[in-house]
Amino acid sequence: MLRKTTRLFALAAALWLAACDNNPHPAPLHKTRPDGTPWVVRYQAIREDPRSFDPQYTYDQISRKVVEGVYDTLLEYHPMKTDPYELQPCMLAEMPVKAADGLSYDFRLKEGVRFHDDPCFPGGKGREVVAEDIQYVFQRIADPAVESPFESTFEECLVGMAETHKAAGKKLDYATQRVAGVEVLDRYRFRLRLTKKYPQILYWLAYQCTAPVAREAVAYYDGENGREDFRKFASVGTGPYRIVNYEPRSRVTLERVPNYTTTVFPSDGFPAAKAEWLKTLAGKALPFIDEIQLPIHHENIPRFLHFRQGYLDIMAVDKDSFNAMVSPMRTLSPEFQKRGTILEPAFEISTFWISFNMDDPVIGENLKLRQALAHATDSKRYAEIFYAGVAPVATQLLPSGIFGHDRERQKRYPFDLEKGKQLLAEAGYPGGRDKDGKQLELTLTGQGAGSEDRQRVEFDQRCFEQLGIAVKVNSVTFARLQDIEDRGDFQMCTTTGWGADYPDPENYFMLFYSKNVSPVGKNYFRFRHAEYDRIFEQMVVMENSPERLELTRKLQRILDDECPMVPTFHKAAYLTLQPWAPRTHNNLMYEVDGGHKYLVTDTVMRERLQRELNKPALWPAFVLGGLVLAGVVAFIGAVRRSKNQTA
Amino acid sequence: MLNYLIRRLLYAVPILLGVIFLTFVLFRVVNTPEHAAINALGPKSSVDARNAWIVNNGRDLPLYKQFATHTIQLATFDFQPSITTKRPMGETFREGVGPSLCVTLPGFILGLCLALVLSLYQVFVRNSAADRTITLICVVMMSLPTMVYIIFGQAVVALGLGWFPVSGFTKGLDAVRFLLLPVAIMAIISLGYDARMFRAVFLEEIAQDYVRTAHAKGLSATRVLSRHVLKNGLIALITLTVGQLPKLIMGTLLIESFFGIPGIGNVMVQGIQTSDEPVVLACAYLGALLYLAALILTDILYAAADPRIRLS
Numbered sequence: 001m002l003r004k005t006t007r008l009f010a011l012a013a014a015l016w017l018a019a020c021d022n023n024p025h026p027a028p029l030h031k032t033r034p035d036g037t038p039w040v041v042r043y044q045a046i047r048e049d050p051r052s053f054d055p056q057y058t059y060d061q062i063s064r065k066v067v068e069g070v071y072d073t074l075l076e077y078h079p080m081k082t083d084p085y086e087l088q089p090c091m092l093a094e095m096p097v098k099a100a101d102g103l104s105y106d107f108r109l110k111e112g113v114r115f116h117d118d119p120c121f122p123g124g125k126g127r128e129v130v131a132e133d134i135q136y137v138f139q140r141i142a143d144p145a146v147e148s149p150f151e152s153t154f155e156e157c158l159v160g161m162a163e164t165h166k167a168a169g170k171k172l173d174y175a176t177q178r179v180a181g182v183e184v185l186d187r188y189r190f191r192l193r194l195t196k197k198y199p200q201i202l203y204w205l206a207y208q209c210t211a212p213v214a215r216e217a218v219a220y221y222d223g224e225n226g227r228e229d230f231r232k233f234a235s236v237g238t239g240p241y242r243i244v245n246y247e248p249r250s251r252v253t254l255e256r257v258p259n260y261t262t263t264v265f266p267s268d269g270f271p272a273a274k275a276e277w278l279k280t281l282a283g284k285a286l287p288f289i290d291e292i293q294l295p296i297h298h299e300n301i302p303r304f305l306h307f308r309q310g311y312l313d314i315m316a317v318d319k320d321s322f323n324a325m326v327s328p329m330r331t332l333s334p335e336f337q338k339r340g341t342i343l344e345p346a347f348e349i350s351t352f353w354i355s356f357n358m359d360d361p362v363i364g365e366n367l368k369l370r371q372a373l374a375h376a377t378d379s380k381r382y383a384e385i386f387y388a389g390v391a392p393v394a395t396q397l398l399p400s401g402i403f404g405h406d407r408e409r410q411k412r413y414p415f416d417l418e419k420g421k422q423l424l425a426e427a428g429y430p431g432g433r434d435k436d437g438k439q440l441e442l443t444l445t446g447q448g449a450g451s452e453d454r455q456r457v458e459f460d461q462r463c464f465e466q467l468g469i470a471v472k473v474n475s476v477t478f479a480r481l482q483d484i485e486d487r488g489d490f491q492m493c494t495t496t497g498w499g500a501d502y503p504d505p506e507n508y509f510m511l512f513y514s515k516n517v518s519p520v521g522k523n524y525f526r527f528r529h530a531e532y533d534r535i536f537e538q539m540v541v542m543e544n545s546p547e548r549l550e551l552t553r554k555l556q557r558i559l560d561d562e563c564p565m566v567p568t569f570h571k572a573a574y575l576t577l578q579p580w581a582p583r584t585h586n587n588l589m590y591e592v593d594g595g596h597k598y599l600v601t602d603t604v605m606r607e608r609l610q611r612e613l614n615k616p617a618l619w620p621a622f623v624l625g626g627l628v629l630a631g632v633v634a635f636i637g638a639v640r641r642s643k644n645q646t647a
Numbered sequence: 648m649l650n651y652l653i654r655r656l657l658y659a660v661p662i663l664l665g666v667i668f669l670t671f672v673l674f675r676v677v678n679t680p681e682h683a684a685i686n687a688l689g690p691k692s693s694v695d696a697r698n699a700w701i702v703n704n705g706r707d708l709p710l711y712k713q714f715a716t717h718t719i720q721l722a723t724f725d726f727q728p729s730i731t732t733k734r735p736m737g738e739t740f741r742e743g744v745g746p747s748l749c750v751t752l753p754g755f756i757l758g759l760c761l762a763l764v765l766s767l768y769q770v771f772v773r774n775s776a777a778d779r780t781i782t783l784i785c786v787v788m789m790s791l792p793t794m795v796y797i798i799f800g801q802a803v804v805a806l807g808l809g810w811f812p813v814s815g816f817t818k819g820l821d822a823v824r825f826l827l828l829p830v831a832i833m834a835i836i837s838l839g840y841d842a843r844m845f846r847a848v849f850l851e852e853i854a855q856d857y858v859r860t861a862h863a864k865g866l867s868a869t870r871v872l873s874r875h876v877l878k879n880g881l882i883a884l885i886t887l888t889v890g891q892l893p894k895l896i897m898g899t900l901l902i903e904s905f906f907g908i909p910g911i912g913n914v915m916v917q918g919i920q921t922s923d924e925p926v927v928l929a930c931a932y933l934g935a936l937l938y939l940a941a942l943i944l945t946d947i948l949y950a951a952a953d954p955r956i957r958l959s
Contacts, residue, residue, distance in 0.1 A: 021812075021824060022805060022809050022810065022811055022812045022813070023812065024812035024813060024814060024815035024825070024907075025815070026817045026821070048917065048920075048921070049731075049732060049917065050732075051731050051732050051733075052732070052733065059688070059689045059691070059692075060689060144699070147696075147699075147700070147703075149688055149689065149691075149692050149693075149696055151696070152693035152695055152696055153693075229733075231733065232732070232733055232734065247818075247909065248732075248734070248739070248742060248909060249743075249907075249909035249910075249913045249914065249917065250815075250816050250817075250907065250909045295815065295907070296907070297814070297907065298904050298907075298913075298916060298917065298920070299904055299905050301798065301801065301802075301905065302801060302813050302814040302905055302906070302907065305801055305802065305805070305806045305813040305814075306813055306814070308806065309806060309813065311813075477682070477922070478685075478690070479678075479681075479682040479683075479685040479686050479690075479922060480682055482685045482690045483679065483681045483682055483685060486681070486694070501691070518694075519694040520694065522691070614809050615809060616808060616809035616810055617807070617808045617809060620808055621808075621810070634777070635764075635768055638768070638771055638772055639771075639869050
């Protein structure tokens, strides 16, 4: 019996020793590059599974982050010029040329840009990207079978998109049904014809939805005979990386594509603090990293623990890790300071607000009531509580980084309860009661999926109730909130906002344009203002200029005067980076931890620090083993005693 | 026996229909087609796109027609693909069963063995200080929520001691190092409850006449426990253990989610978080089906284990 026990212990010990490597990542694809230099791997977590790798179909942040390195776009954002953001050519040879009437743009593709090598091509060799591929991209967007969420956007601005989409029925015939607004001029040149002046079209060419895909790839990956479906998880791109492995609910692995030459590291726009270091990278071939591993972590705690062990290179600080990482002084905690961790704020290009329904008979027709509510909103405290003070208080509609954002601007309705109460009285509700003495009751609708969401809504509720009014909270799911806003079935909404699709003031001011009133567009506020519409229509077709800047100021003033919403904050988070993986860019259009091709990693430093951080403690194993052994001995002893007693 | 089986299977039909109806009401009545479209297409999708999605997915049909189609699809295992990833549910289940079983099966067997050994030992030394101490520890273990075990495992054993990866999964033999910690936690989570229950069952058995007879005939206490008490006690344990079988296949939500095990439990968590209707409906239906099957299997095993029980 003792021999058996010993064997069991030996087996357990062997298993334990084998498991004692706590590195959660599988071995990299290679150890060294072909030239013998070390193979560089980047590790960063994603929160969910990607929904698809098809650039014309996918719209969610996670999928975009995954395919960002796989599909190069025609234009791209300069990685450092972020105030305001600037476009630069990526697959294009030069910036597009606008026609004198502003109704068309001419483009020229770089020569020699190729799709990745893949079995879908004859001989497995990727072919060159040509202008005809751009026609194919827009055909895919028009094809109802692709279900591209971008179709409606291009339907409004691109000649022929609406007609092609309608004529296609259930599925487009690619041979005969072309998008008339996309003219192929020669092998590398094409023209986009617009239905109206729409300079924002260029931003959509920096979006993955217009990234070229190969018709051979779509035909080959048809979901039959064991092949993946292109609309799901096949990808044949033109970017610096290719997806080599996707294990659902586990990880995505990307590998550098050999001989990628489409872009190089920029030579200008460096922020002063990093200029000396970034100059050493200027003009160098991209990417710097050979492999990107994106483990999928649904939960915050394991993600934080992996970062703490040095097994993740970057992490956005969440509520579960905040107290461990950030001190009350808003600096890194001593433990992380000691190991050289970098703490940087990351400002998303977004604005959040409390919206008023202008069609509501109580709120919509009473400006002073809206102004009173605006004065009762304590955005600073809100940002301190829910965003650790890192999220800037919104003083205007436009977030930083968008042309028209005014750094010097002060909040039109600062937190001032006395002023709020005075305005409330002027609105016909002195002390929060109407002329019959009945307390005013308003309904505040907001997301209430989790406890933190509910706390946010309750915070706003308490703010308003300080005026003496009653506020009823309607907590709903995110999808229901969207639906309620679409239908206009609310008085006030909170926990909502807008993340920029592209960094142009049009993307924000269109939210208040009367022709965009929901459900047709995204004017949930149901704000209708003739003067606003007139200025908006002027501003939307202009290039950035002092005149355009003045128009954005006028639009903001109208919003301030009419108060259809109270801007509260611009979303931001603390980002922590390991000392071996500092950020080379601050471009949030690439997502917080995107821009993979510009990233660098010092693998030698990583290996050294990982070893230091992950020395296994062996003594508790001996204590535990001793306890188990004592238990077994006690058990055997009891059995023997029992036998002796029986004998 | 055959009559009994047929009758039990027929009983199962209304229960399954009830499950299908309840989940249908939750997702198709409470959750409107517009919500489903927003979930599928994103908050910035246009109304046209949402309307097209509603028509393409049959969500514009009268509810009774939707329910009929939905029931037929589930009954024939023709599950709808996920609305977020568009992956067929059959494929998702096939991929998920393996990782789930990798954690649940060894965790279940280990937990069962530990509970049996512990409870037999308690019976052996019943009413002693050791018995009382183990009982106290079991009660404490029963009182602790699963999250405590998980956080202790990840923060102390994986991070503090550095013995195991905090989370993750891989294919092949390398998976062992990722599985040891979740398997150990899975085994420990139910240890307190199981050991207490087994102890109660064995104590009841040990008071039976046949045990006294065995002792009177001169059999040792260990022999009486291992040959007689354990064997007869197992009949009562069938309910407990067979009832756990669906859990083995359907995985464990928290353990899989926190340890990054790409099993069916993880599928369910993601489905719930993203309001992925087909995923949640398919999981709920399969779960109900497996539980019903487990209950029928329990009855059959009862009859097989105890000749006094007749299935009629």
